[in-house]
Amino acid sequence: MKLALSLIVAALFTISGLGLSTSGAADGSSLVLTKCTSCHSLKRVCRGLGKKDLAAWEKTNQRMADMGMTITADELDAISNYLANAKPGESPVCK
Ligand code: HEC
Secondary structure (H helix, E strand, O other), X not given: OHHHHHHHHHHHHHHHXXXXXXXXXXXXXXXXXXXXXXXXXXXXXXXXXXOOOHHHHHXXXXXXXXXXXXXXXXXXXHHHHHHHHOOOOOOOOOO
């Protein structure tokens, strides 16, 4: 019983781990640095840190994608999750 439970937990971790870093995809902060700087400075992004929650960032980032950003759904997720948890002024994005 205990073994079955830990197997399930291990499986869940494996699945969520895959979701977070599909084939070693860049993490949230470096994605922001590479993807979010082509149209405007990161000041715009930093202004939202600590203010926008995950849903708000998902909405914003989807809008950015609609304006022509080249990005995968996984990368968009990673960015939204990173920004929703980043603190105001957080480096390396706002340093
Ligand atoms: C294709 C060009 C483009 C890219 C790439 C881009 N943006 Fe923007 N962004 C804009 C424009 C244009 C505006 C101003 C107009 C507006 O807000 O719709 C803006 C405004 C913003 C704002 C201020 C408005 C608001 O809703 O808070 C934030 C925050 C923002 N962008 C975040 C991001 C993030 C995060 C990324 C990377 C995931 C990103 N942007 C990538 C074009 C872009």
